Amino acid sequence: MSIFSAENIVKRYAAHTALDQVSVEVPRQSVFGLLGPNGAGKTSLIRILNQITAPDEGIITFDGEPLQPHHVEQIGYLPEERGLYKKMKVGEQAMYLAQLKGMNKREAKKELKAWFEKFEIDAWWGKKVEELSKGMAQKIQFITTVLHRPKLLILDEPFSGFDPINTNLVKSEILKLRDEGATILLSTHNMGSVEEICDHIALINKSKKVLDGPMNAVKEKYRSYTYELKFKGNVIGFTNALWTGFELLESSENEGTNTAKVRLLHNNTLNNLLETVLPHVAIESVHEIIPSMNDIFISAVNEQNPTDEQDSTDH
Amino acid sequence: MNKIALIIRREYASRVKKKSFIIMTILGPILITGLIGLAIWMGLSDSTKHKILVVDETGTEEVMGLFTNELENTSRISFEYTNKDITNEGFEESSYTLLLRLNEKVLTNKAYSLFFKKTPSINVQGYVKSQLEKIIERKNIDDAGMTPDDYYKIKPHITLDLYDIQDTSQKSHNQEIAAIGFGFAILIYMFIFLYGVQVMRGVIEEKTNRIVEVIISSVKPFQLMMGKIVGIALVGLTQFALWIILTMALTAVIQPLLLPDNLDPVALIETNAQLAPDVLAEIQAEKGQEELNYFSELILHRVNWGLLIGMFLFYFLGGYLLYASLFAAVGAAVDSEADTQQFMLPITIPLVFGFLVAQFALQNPEGPSAFWFSIIPFTSPVVMMVRVAMGFDSDTVWQLFLSMGLLIAGFLFTTWLAGKIYRTGILMYGKKVTYKELWKWLFYKG
Numbered sequence: 001m002s003i004f005s006a007e008n009i010v011k012r013y014a015a016h017t018a019l020d021q022v023s024v025e026v027p028r029q030s031v032f033g034l035l036g037p038n039g040a041g042k043t044s045l046i047r048i049l050n051q052i053t054a055p056d057e058g059i060i061t062f063d064g065e066p067l068q069p070h071h072v073e074q075i076g077y078l079p080e081e082r083g084l085y086k087k088m089k090v091g092e093q094a095m096y097l098a099q100l101k102g103m104n105k106r107e108a109k110k111e112l113k114a115w116f117e118k119f120e121i122d123a124w125w126g127k128k129v130e131e132l133s134k135g136m137a138q139k140i141q142f143i144t145t146v147l148h149r150p151k152l153l154i155l156d157e158p159f160s161g162f163d164p165i166n167t168n169l170v171k172s173e174i175l176k177l178r179d180e181g182a183t184i185l186l187s188t189h190n191m192g193s194v195e196e197i198c199d200h201i202a203l204i205n206k207s208k209k210v211l212d213g214p215m216n217a218v219k220e221k222y223r224s225y226t227y228e229l230k231f232k233g234n235v236i237g238f239t240n241a242l243w244t245g246f247e248l249l250e251s252s253e254n255e256g257t258n259t260a261k262v263r264l265l266h267n268n269t270l271n272n273l274l275e276t277v278l279p280h281v282a283i284e285s286v287h288e289i290i291p292s293m294n295d296i297f298i299s300a301v302n303e304q305n306p307t308d309e310q311d312s313t314d315h
Numbered sequence: 316m317n318k319i320a321l322i323i324r325r326e327y328a329s330r331v332k333k334k335s336f337i338i339m340t341i342l343g344p345i346l347i348t349g350l351i352g353l354a355i356w357m358g359l360s361d362s363t364k365h366k367i368l369v370v371d372e373t374g375t376e377e378v379m380g381l382f383t384n385e386l387e388n389t390s391r392i393s394f395e396y397t398n399k400d401i402t403n404e405g406f407e408e409s410s411y412t413l414l415l416r417l418n419e420k421v422l423t424n425k426a427y428s429l430f431f432k433k434t435p436s437i438n439v440q441g442y443v444k445s446q447l448e449k450i451i452e453r454k455n456i457d458d459a460g461m462t463p464d465d466y467y468k469i470k471p472h473i474t475l476d477l478y479d480i481q482d483t484s485q486k487s488h489n490q491e492i493a494a495i496g497f498g499f500a501i502l503i504y505m506f507i508f509l510y511g512v513q514v515m516r517g518v519i520e521e522k523t524n525r526i527v528e529v530i531i532s533s534v535k536p537f538q539l540m541m542g543k544i545v546g547i548a549l550v551g552l553t554q555f556a557l558w559i560i561l562t563m564a565l566t567a568v569i570q571p572l573l574l575p576d577n578l579d580p581v582a583l584i585e586t587n588a589q590l591a592p593d594v595l596a597e598i599q600a601e602k603g604q605e606e607l608n609y610f611s612e613l614i615l616h617r618v619n620w621g622l623l624i625g626m627f628l629f630y631f632l633g634g635y636l637l638y639a640s641l642f643a644a645v646g647a648a649v650d651s652e653a654d655t656q657q658f659m660l661p662i663t664i665p666l667v668f669g670f671l672v673a674q675f676a677l678q679n680p681e682g683p684s685a686f687w688f689s690i691i692p693f694t695s696p697v698v699m700m701v702r703v704a705m706g707f708d709s710d711t712v713w714q715l716f717l718s719m720g721l722l723i724a725g726f727l728f729t730t731w732l733a734g735k736i737y738r739t740g741i742l743m744y745g746k747k748v749t750y751k752e753l754w755k756w757l758f759y760k761g
Contacts, residue, residue, distance in 0.1 A: 014755045050532045052742070053759075069535075077532035081744060083525030088329065099321050100533040144529075 001064065003028045003152055003183045004049065009058035011044050018044035019055070020207040026152070026185055026200070031178055033194045033215075034187040035293060036204035042187045043080060045204070046156050049185075050077050063151060073102040076150035080157040080187075082141050084129045091125040094144050101148040108147070115143045119169075135163050142170055146177060153177060153184045159193055171197055191293035203297055211300040222296045225264040226289040227273065230257055233281030241276050257284065318534045319542045326517065326546025331553060340554055344561035352569050365392045365439055368411040372400055372418050381454060382417060386446045392439065406430065415443065422451070493680045496704025499627045500673045500697045502555075507634050507666060507696070510551040511642040515655065517543050518646030518741070527741045536738040541730075544639045548632065619706050626703040629719065634696025637726040638662060640733035647740030648748045669694030676701040690718045692725025732757070 004026040011019040019041045026032045034042050047053045048060065051072060060067040063074070085093055091112070098108035116122045119139050129137060138161070146153060155174075159167045174184050175197060186194050195215075202212035211218065226249065231238065235251065235258055242248055245268045251260040258281075264273060274283065291299075330336055369382060386394040395411070406414050414430040421427060427447055429440070456466045518540075521527040530539055645658040669688060676685035676698055689699040695718045707715050739756040740748070 013759070047742070052528070052531050052536075072533055075532070077529070079525075079528035079532070081525045081528055083529075085329075085521075085526055086524055096321065096325055097529065097533070100318055100530065102533075141529075 001028060002026055002061075003063055004185075005061045006045070006049070007059045007061075009045065009048060009055045009060070011041075011048065011053070011055050017207050019048075022058075022204065022207070022209045024202045024209065024212060026183055028183055029178060029181055030199040031174060031184045031186060031194075031197050033191075033198035033201040034185060034204065035191045035194070035201055035297065036189065036210075038189050040189075040204045041207045042189075042204055043156060046077075046079075046154055046185075046187055049152075049154060050075060073148065074151045076101075076145040076148065076153045078141060078145040078153075078155045078158055080160065084137055084140065086128070086130040088129060089125075090127050090129060090132070090140055093129060094140060094147070097144040098147050103148050111147050112143070115147065119143065134161065135166055138162055138166055139169075142173070146173070146182075149182070151182060153182055154187070155184065156187045157189070158186060159188070159190070167193075191297060195293050201293070203300055205297075205301050205304075208304075210304055211296070218296060219290060222291045222299060224289070224291060227262055227264070227270060227286055228289055229260050229262060229277070229286050230284040231260070231277070231281040232257060232284065237280035238277055241280050243276075245276065246273055261289065319538045319545075322534065322539060322542025323546040323549070326543050327549050330513075330547065330550045336550070336554070340557045341561070343554075343558050344565050347558075347562055348565040348569055363391070363412070363436075365412045365435065366410060367392065367394050367413040367415055367443070368401065368406070368409070369394055369396045369415045369417065370400055371396065371398045372416065381450060382447075385450050386443075389442070392442060403430075407432065413439075413443075425451070492704050492706075493677050493701050496623070496701040497673060497677050499623065499704070500670070500700035503627070503631050503634055503700060504666065504670050504673075504697050506551055506555070506631060507638050510547050510635060511638045511662075513547050513550075514544055514639045515642040515646035516652065517547065518643050518737070519649065519652055519655075522647065522741055522744075523651065531741070536741060537734045540640065540643050540734060540737050544636065544643060547639070548635055551635070622706065623704055626715075627700065630696040630699055630703075630722070633692075633719070633722040633726055637692060637696070637722065637729050638666065640726070640730040640737075644733035644736040644740065644753075647737040648743075648753060649740075650745065654747070665693035666697070669697035673698050673701050680705055686714070690714065690721060692718075692722045695722055735759070 002025045005024070007023045009019050009022045010017065022041065022045060024032075024034070024045070034045065036042050044053070048055050049067075051067065051069060062068075062071045065071075088096070094112050095105070095108050098112065099105065103111070113122070116125065121136070121139060124132065124136065124140075129140075132140070145155070153174075158170060158174075162170065174186075178184055186198065188194055198215050200212070200214050201218060203210040213221075235253070238258070238260065239248060239251075242262065245264075245266055247263045247265055249261040249263055251258060253259075262273060264270070270286070270288075274286070277283070367386075369386065371382065383396045388394060394415075401409070401414065412432060413435060416428045416430065427444075429435070429443060435443075452466075453463070456463055459466075461469075521530070521539075527539070534542075641662050645655055645662065648658060649655050672684055672688040672694060675682070676689070679685065680701060685698060685702060688694040689702050699715070699718050703715070735757045736753055739759055
């Protein structure tokens with residue numbers, strides 16, 4: 001069962017439609033990537049999930065029930081535009097945000113202390129936010145988002161502005177939270193940055209959903225059966241051997257080692273390819289070229305909209 | 316704990332803990348009592364000694380004899396006489412502070428010229444004038460062949476006492492009482508501006524800090540807006556209460572230093588309040604204390620303080636709520652305080668206008684402008700205070716109820732309107748918003 005589903009969501013603003021019949025289903029205990037260029041409608045969808053705005057049409061279900069105001073306490077949200085009260089003390093502020101999420105004082109304090117210890121930031125409790133560096137503030141923001149153990153964690157562009165150390169810290173925390181039972185929805189325009197941690201994805205472009213599904217299924221669908229081979233030996237013999245069963249996309253040579261990209265044709269397998277070329281060259285390595293999320297996005301958009309591929313990558 | 320209560324508490328605590336709040340709370344009463352004290356002290360101890368040179372250029376027997384040595388000296392004002400003219404430069408260098416020139420036409424024109432180095436106070440001018448009048452009067456009595464006794468028998472001396480027909484037992488003090496109401500009107504006007512702008516700043520701060528979206532994922536934007544407005548209202552009431560307490564304490568300390576015992580109005584009011592009416596009347600009859608007793612009687616008995624303070628709180632809160640939500644909407648629509656100008660005008664105009672009408676109402680508390688603008692919600696918080704001070708009777712009390720009802724309806728309306736703008740505005744960044752845009756926001760689905 002999914003923790004959260006949105007069916008045929010439509011959101012219109014005065015001049016444009018931000019979401020046009022968008023449906024997504026977020027499976028329980030997964031890391032769900034909501035991907036798409038800036039302006040595609042990701043933040044509009046997320047704001048609807050957080051009940052910051054309401055959809056003009058469509059049905060939203062959370063944990064088996066229609067979405068209701070009290071559900072906000074089971075959702076943790078890290079918006080793209082995020083910040084803290086500069087003049088407030090770190091501890092006070094974290095307590096305030098936790099209580100707004102429905103935690104009581106004692107509980108909030110206990111959990112906060114634990115997180116502060118985990119992130120090794122206990123010393124900041126009494127400091128004002130304006131005294132903190134950006135990286136420090138980001139840690140506080142992350143803690144306040146996950147503190148109340150939400151069932152669903154929504155992170156909008158979570159890594160923008162994070163330094164690499166914090167990015168890795170947050171990535172590993174995300175996976176840990178998933179393993180403990182939470183569901184995480186990540187939204188980003190930087191598709192490469194979340195590829196490794198997403199289980200499911202949905203691609204959104206120009207207010208419409210282009211593609212969704214489990215990560216491995218999507219990758220399978222857009223698999224191009226292209227392999228990169230490194231070998232030593234006769235390039236001409238190698239090329240001739242490929243004949244009509246395989247397509248040589250490109251080849252290059254560097255210090256006696258050749259690199260070639262070959263695509264399988266006519267239901268040939270990798271084994272067939274190796275059998276064909278082995279008599280001619282000495283293979284050093286073989287690996288499949290897996291399409292990146294960016295490539296998948298571009299092909300998905302082109303499939304859907306073959307006429308206007310010019311501006312399909314960004315708005 | 317209720318979330319809106321959490322927001323109110325944060326808004327309240329973060330403001331009353333600020334240094335600026337503490338400084339203003341302490342400085343306010345010091346400034347008020349200081350200024351009043353200074354004014355009283357200067358008034359009482361206007362210790363400038365005036366030496367007035369009376370120059371009689373007429374040379375005529377008639378005028379000369381009349382004034383010479385006839386103007387009475389006091390401890391602070393002394394007159395010296397000459398019939399030699401003195402140049403401006405000569406006067407400048409002399410030790411005289413004032414120069415009174417008399418010419419042959421003074422008796423017919425009844426105009427006198429007083430030259431000064433520094434403008435003399437109203438008191439000094441009044442004294443010189445009264446001295447001259449006294450002499451002319453005496454001469455006229457003499458010329459008419461009367462005795463002064465006859466003259467004073469003929470000369471009418473009347474006082475005009477005003478009575479309100481609705482309240483026949485008592486003299487009317489409408490003007491004075493309206494002035495007290497006007498004082499409250501000024502307070503309301505000031506507080507709406509001061510704290511309305513604080514609401515606006517608070518909203519802009521949340522927007523520029525980018526905290527707002529985090530908060531509204533936990534609470535409704537409307538709750539956040541109302542929490543802020545109510546929290547700041549409590550800050551305002553706290554400051555107001557502290558000002559009153561501190562001002563009273565300071566006045567109690569400063570008064571004995573400034574005023575001689577028999578002039579201490581506080582003591583006077585207190586003793587008067589404890590005395591039976593006939594004793595009071597007796598004391599009032601005593602010359603010299605008449606003015607003060609009149610004042611204390613006005614303050615103590617003529618003003619319906621219960622109504623006035625109750626209505627002050629009502630109109631302060633009503634007016635504040637009406638305007639604060641609009642200030643919040645402006646804060647939400649802009650990215651920085653510098654952009655607020657264009658949206659501030661429609662808020663400022665009715666407030667300032669209400670203040671102007673309140674001044675007219677002071678002159679004519681029962682005129683049509685005072686009536687209408689004390690009913691209309693945008694101006695009523697300021698204008699109505701003047702009328703409230705004067706009280707209502709059974710025939711006019713409907714006006715008060717109508718005004719109160721409309722004010723409640725008014726702030727419900729502006730809060731609803733502002734809530735819609737606020738909700739959309741706080742999530743808009745980096746966009747110059749126009750009125751047309753605001754209008755569209757009203758119809759977005761929340």
